[in-house]
Amino acid sequence: xxxxxxxxxxxxxxxxxxxxxxxxxxxxxxxxxxxxxxxxxxxxxxxxxxxxxxxxxxxxxxxxxxxxxxxxxxxxxxxxxxxxxxxxxxxxxxxxxxxxxxxxxxxxxxxxxxxxxxxxxxxxxxxxxxxxxxxxxxxxxxxxxxxxxxxxxxxxxxxxxxx
Numbered sequence: 001x002x003x004x005x006x007x008x009x010x011x012x013x014x015x016x017x018x019x020x021x022x023x024x025x026x027x028x029x030x031x032x033x034x035x036x037x038x039x040x041x042x043x044x045x046x047x048x049x050x051x052x053x054x055x056x057x058x059x060x061x062x063x064x065x066x067x068x069x070x071x072x073x074x075x076x077x078x079x080x081x082x083x084x085x086x087x088x089x090x091x092x093x094x095x096x097x098x099x100x101x102x103x104x105x106x107x108x109x110x111x112x113x114x115x116x117x118x119x120x121x122x123x124x125x126x127x128x129x130x131x132x133x134x135x136x137x138x139x140x141x142x143x144x145x146x147x148x149x150x151x152x153x154x155x156x157x158x159x160x161x162x163x
Contacts, residue, residue, distance in 0.1 A: 053101050053162040054080070054094035056113070056151050057120065060143075086124050101163050103127035113162060114155030117147050 055064075061081030062068040071078035077092040086092075090099040097120075104111050104119065107128035118136035119127065121143045133155055137144040147155055153162070 050094045051098050051101070051163050053113075053116070053159065054097040056153065056162065057081070057097045057117070058094070059152065060117065060146050060150055089124070098163065100124060100127060101159060104130065105160055105163065109160065111159040112155060113151060113153060113157045113159055114147065116159045117143075117151070117155070 050058075058064050058079050062071060062079045065079045068078040071081065074083060076082055076084050076087045077096070080093060080097055082092055082096055086100075087096055090096040090103070100120065101116060104116050104127045108115065108130055111130060114133040114136075115130045118131040118133050121136060121140055122131040123129070133144070133147075136147065
């Protein structure tokens with residue numbers, strides 16, 4: 001390989017590494033793709049970046065997917081602890097979490113992570129009627145302890161800062 005070819009190869013590798021590092025700083029999960037016009041999703045094979053709230057829910061529900069196999073078989077998405085009724089109303093996976101969070105914020109702009117997760121666990125049918133953290137502690141103490149000990153952020157954190 002001549003000097004020009006080597007410089008070109010190093011430049012391409014540098015571009016890829018810089019793009020990857022930039023995506024990691026912005027919470028992304030992969031090397032950016034330029035996308036292809038006219039192709040749904042821009043032609044990228046990389047997953048869309050997850051919101052912080054969806055990452056927290058995955059952590060709380062299945063240890064970030066590690067324990068998904070231990071969830072009930074009736075769950076449509078064991079990573080996020082979602083059943084059919086939830087997925088039908090909000091969608092499944094990270095998108096379902098994000099959709100539910102947006103609905104909660106629409107009706108309760110001051111909602112916290114604790115309000116959101118308590119409702120996620122106890123009553124997702126009506127995002128305007130939130131369950132409280134004290135409800136979660138009384139009705140499902142293990143979920144309350146999980147929230148307090150494993151969310152990675154304070155339950156009083158404003159939900160809006162996590163979406």
